[in-house]
Amino acid sequence: MRFQSQKVAYWFFATCMLLLSLQIVYGFIMGFARIGFDGLHDYIPFNTARATHTNLLVVWLLTGFMGAAYYIIPEESDRDLYSVKLAYIQLISWVVVGVVAIIGFHFNWWEGRKFLEIPRPLDYLVVVNVLTFLFNIAMTIWEAKKRSTTQLVLFFGLLCAALLYLPGMLYFDNQTLDSYFRWWVVHLWVEGVWELIMGGILAFLLIKLTGVDREVIEKWLYVVVGLTFLSGILGTGHHYYWIGTPKYWLMVGGIFSALEPLAFLGMAIWALNMYRKKGKDHPNKIALYWTLGSAMMSFIGAGFLGFAHTWPSVNQWTHGTLITAMHGHLAFWGAYAMLVLAVISYAMPNMTGRKLFTGMSGYLAFWASNIGMLGMTGALAVAGITQVYLERKLGMDFLVVQKEIVFHFIGMLLAATLFTVGITYFIVDFIRHGLPSNEALGKNVGDLD
Amino acid sequence: MLSKSQARAFFLGGTFLFSAIFVFLTIDTLRQNDTRTDAQNLTEDVLKGKEIWEKNNCMGCHTLLGEGAYYAPDLTKVVERRGVSWIEVFLDDPQAMFPGERKMVKYNFTKEEKGQVIAFLDWVGKIDANGWPPKPNIPVDSIVTAVPPQTTTNIVKVAQPEKFSQLCVACHAVGGKGGNVGPALDHVGSKFDADYLNRWLIDPQVIKPGTNMPKLPLSDTERKDIVSYLSALK
Numbered sequence: 001m002r003f004q005s006q007k008v009a010y011w012f013f014a015t016c017m018l019l020l021s022l023q024i025v026y027g028f029i030m031g032f033a034r035i036g037f038d039g040l041h042d043y044i045p046f047n048t049a050r051a052t053h054t055n056l057l058v059v060w061l062l063t064g065f066m067g068a069a070y071y072i073i074p075e076e077s078d079r080d081l082y083s084v085k086l087a088y089i090q091l092i093s094w095v096v097v098g099v100v101a102i103i104g105f106h107f108n109w110w111e112g113r114k115f116l117e118i119p120r121p122l123d124y125l126v127v128v129n130v131l132t133f134l135f136n137i138a139m140t141i142w143e144a145k146k147r148s149t150t151q152l153v154l155f156f157g158l159l160c161a162a163l164l165y166l167p168g169m170l171y172f173d174n175q176t177l178d179s180y181f182r183w184w185v186v187h188l189w190v191e192g193v194w195e196l197i198m199g200g201i202l203a204f205l206l207i208k209l210t211g212v213d214r215e216v217i218e219k220w221l222y223v224v225v226g227l228t229f230l231s232g233i234l235g236t237g238h239h240y241y242w243i244g245t246p247k248y249w250l251m252v253g254g255i256f257s258a259l260e261p262l263a264f265l266g267m268a269i270w271a272l273n274m275y276r277k278k279g280k281d282h283p284n285k286i287a288l289y290w291t292l293g294s295a296m297m298s299f300i301g302a303g304f305l306g307f308a309h310t311w312p313s314v315n316q317w318t319h320g321t322l323i324t325a326m327h328g329h330l331a332f333w334g335a336y337a338m339l340v341l342a343v344i345s346y347a348m349p350n351m352t353g354r355k356l357f358t359g360m361s362g363y364l365a366f367w368a369s370n371i372g373m374l375g376m377t378g379a380l381a382v383a384g385i386t387q388v389y390l391e392r393k394l395g396m397d398f399l400v401v402q403k404e405i406v407f408h409f410i411g412m413l414l415a416a417t418l419f420t421v422g423i424t425y426f427i428v429d430f431i432r433h434g435l436p437s438n439e440a441l442g443k444n445v446g447d448l449d
Numbered sequence: 450m451l452s453k454s455q456a457r458a459f460f461l462g463g464t465f466l467f468s469a470i471f472v473f474l475t476i477d478t479l480r481q482n483d484t485r486t487d488a489q490n491l492t493e494d495v496l497k498g499k500e501i502w503e504k505n506n507c508m509g510c511h512t513l514l515g516e517g518a519y520y521a522p523d524l525t526k527v528v529e530r531r532g533v534s535w536i537e538v539f540l541d542d543p544q545a546m547f548p549g550e551r552k553m554v555k556y557n558f559t560k561e562e563k564g565q566v567i568a569f570l571d572w573v574g575k576i577d578a579n580g581w582p583p584k585p586n587i588p589v590d591s592i593v594t595a596v597p598p599q600t601t602t603n604i605v606k607v608a609q610p611e612k613f614s615q616l617c618v619a620c621h622a623v624g625g626k627g628g629n630v631g632p633a634l635d636h637v638g639s640k641f642d643a644d645y646l647n648r649w650l651i652d653p654q655v656i657k658p659g660t661n662m663p664k665l666p667l668s669d670t671e672r673k674d675i676v677s678y679l680s681a682l683k
Contacts, residue, residue, distance in 0.1 A: 033551075223459065229460070319581065
């Protein structure tokens, strides 16, 4: 850790860990409901568990991005954060909004639009909060003497993510338009500007962990995010096949979705190549595992599995089935969850001065959670394909089909247990690191840049 | 080899170009929207129904136009598939209609609210969604004939009444089509006589206290039609 103000990132990361744990709890509630153990139905019906599960995901990832930005931007700008106090105020208000939203879901207070369930009054608070965050980051960059591509790409990504939250706040009488603009937020976030954020964070980690020349890494950063926007913007079309929008979206969405894996492939090749070119080894191998792992898993989960069901003639059967849940799990895990865990793994030893990456638990966390997540994805894939054939192709009744796939959800719960073991290791390590310490100021553990 | 400034130009140029195309296509989509979605049919009831749909986060379990969660059936064509009367009965007490099955919250909608939800779902079902959902394209009959033939031989003697296809098939199967919450009805006509079936449909609880079968709102004619249909299933 170079600057005192980077410490604030720790509290964002700690919040992440808490929200991730809660997300897993709600995942289990849904998993058990699916195999017939829905004893919580009267208190936490499935729609509550589901809204809580997905919103916690979004909130913890955004919290992670903010923490990452508070850690990375001072270092890239070579100066302290503009205002530490503002950062703390922003964190506290962010948590308050999140907690109120989650509690609200349990009392039937929500907007009822998938992924954007946060009630309208809280939306305004989110906007104020994110503007505060961006102001703090922007002022840090503005007053810095140093400009770097990584810094600017990360900022541009965060700014666009904030701007794209706004179309989600428009109200439409017409379900088709409602859905159309909801995807402006959801799709353009996860398959657009979040990838910009991902690219920025990846570039930072690669510079630190491989020691390859910044110019080289940043040049490829432009190429990768260029590919992302080239495919991802019109790739939004794959959500517009069957919701009442014109037929040309089938062609536009199909072609550009088919290109989307290229961006993720670019990301994976870029990360692996930079690793291959490294001058010497960084001691924090765990951070490197998560970084390269994220680049590769995002290609499998977001790129390849997305590719597997966005072609229109396939999607007409898989649309609205567990196939989507299958793709969603590995995509979010690979691209964003692993990346946030990578930043945390890299930043923690720097902030606390403790080199816990030498032990076994970091590897256990990595492998258990990854194998667990692959298992969950596999279980959902088999359940989803079965569902598509029985329900969609044969026309069997929904509930009949659901009974046929209960078994796969037992498999999913077992894999989820392994996943949870991995995450538990990660969180225990996080706690063992302790709080950021002033003794760790001024130096980073084994940096190669 | 690509220089950094060329890479940046690729990023900025690509982003600008594809954003512009996206905005252009959005404008055209908005232009066509009223026709494709029959916007003139967005009545007061439909809009109220949409509010109820959102207020209760129905998408947290169901999907609509394939969007939402995957815990409960897609409701895009539900009005066409189940009919208004079934949905009304179902909404009064979802768990009574599917006893011991996946649970739905009992929302205690008023008659008016039920009508609004149904109006909304009916409107959604008529959106031009480019042919989605597609009709099943692997014929079930080709698979069902593998079952011993006597299960299917007699099912066409009397045409299936409309009410039967709306209400009963949600739980019972005939000839391999329908739900499996209740028993299949392929031979029900040889097990019970018409009088018994008639009394059973009037109030299942009287005949067999504790049964999961709900008392269905059937008119006398509807009940008579169903009884003669069932009696023919031998």
